[in-house]
Amino acid sequence: MTLSGHAHHAERVHALLQDRSAAVRSAVAASWLRSVRDHGLDPEHWRRPESLDEARLRHAREQMSPLLRAAEPTLDRLLDAVGDSGCCILLTGRDGVPLQRRGVAGDDDDFRKLGLWTGAVWTEACEGTNGIGTCLIEGRAMTIHRDQHFYTRNIGLSCTVAPIYDHLGRLAGCLDVSTCRRDADRGVVALIAAAVGDAARRIEAAHFRQAFKGVRILLGPDGGEAGALIAVDRDDLLIGATRTARRLYGITDERLAAGLPAAAVLGDGLEEGLSDAERGVVQRALARAGGNVSGAARILGVSRATLHRKIKRLGLRLCQEQEILENATLMAVSAAPVLAHAKLGRS
Known part of the structure; x- marks a missing residue:
């Protein structure tokens, strides 16, 4: 970008700000x-980004x-892609401060000079x-492409960003992929945007599963919109939901705190999902106990009786030898009160 190009950008910023309706029509103009x-701020200011x-x-x-731990595999895969x-x-x-970064070593010097590095402060205020900064204010995925940036020193960048929400549905940060290559046209940027959005949802899902480890995690039944995950306890009460699930099903912190039955939110479509999840739990317990129902119940x-009812309701079958043994045990348990009564009568 030439000096005249930089001057033209500053002029364009100031000219657009004279149009009072521009901010209504354009998120970029509103941000400017x-x-x-x-x-x-002054668009011609050339100071490098602040850093922690x-x-x-x-x-x-x-x-x-x-969240950083949950994100690492996805960041590595995304680097392989872009x-x-x-x-x-x-x-x-x-x-707005980058805490993790991935990049090819040969490009590091260029990105460091531009401030695209861990510790730099990329808020709109700075x-x-x-x-990054505009995504965090807007709370939605976006691309700030070249001269859409405010500072003239940043107009060689194209930055594609998606927000990331934590396991409680709160805005936690964002995922940004930036390039300063001149051949990065809008078609390339659109492909990057798809990859960034998918990666952000993967990070959210990994973090959610990590936060609710050991709890049943179900995918919402409405066509499986990416990221619509819920956590359900043993009593089929919701104890957690991703932001996407909260938005789709009207789940709030207040409803969760009050004790929210999963079926009340997700309807009849939940039953099959819960049965599948419960079936998996029971099967894993039986496998760990070598097919022994008493061991699996522990x-x-x-109780052993409760587990037998679950096995019958879920349509599970024990191996033949174990089934014979369990049936014999059940017959003995059932006969015990009768034998005791008979013995008492004889005495």
Whole structure:
């Protein structure tokens, strides 16, 4: 970008801000307006992005450690998909600071100079309109492409971003893929956007499963929209839901705290899903106990009679030898009161 191009960008920003209706028509224009009116920024300012010191960066990572751990496999796969295209990947907290980064080593110097590095502060208040900061304010996926950025020093970048929500449905940060390659046209950016959106949902799902480890996790029945996961306890009460599931089924923290039956939210379509989940739990317990029902009951923390009823209701079959043994045991248990009564009568 030439100096005249930079000057033209600044002029374009100031000219658009004279149009009072522009902010209503365009999210970018609304962000430019916030950059000037709310944050007092100048598009021609050339100072590099602010950065956290090591202590503050370390603290921020500790605060986000469960989500960062859940994200690592997805970040690695995403790098395999876009790394050779001159892209870098940033996973930020909700304060707009990248806490994890992936990129090809040969591109590191360029991205470091641009501030696309861990610890940099990419809020709108600091950097004006940009992928990370504007995504966090808007709360939705977006691309800030080249001269849509506020600062002239950033107009060579194309940044595609998706928000990431934690296991409680709260905004936790965002996933950004940025490139400074001139051949990254809007067609390429659209493909990157699809990959970023899919990766963000995978990170949310991994974090949700990690947060509710050991609990039944079900996919919502309404066509399986990506990310619509719910956590259900032994009493078939909802104890957790991803943001997508909350939006689809009207799940709130208040309804969860009050004790929300899964069927009341998801309807009859839930029954089959719950049965499948319960069947898997019972089968795994039987396998661990070598087919022994009493042992499996101890593993599950239920009575032997309760487990037998579950086995019958779920349509499970024991191996032939175990079935013979269990039937004999049941007959002995059933006959015990009769024998005791007969013995008492003789005495």
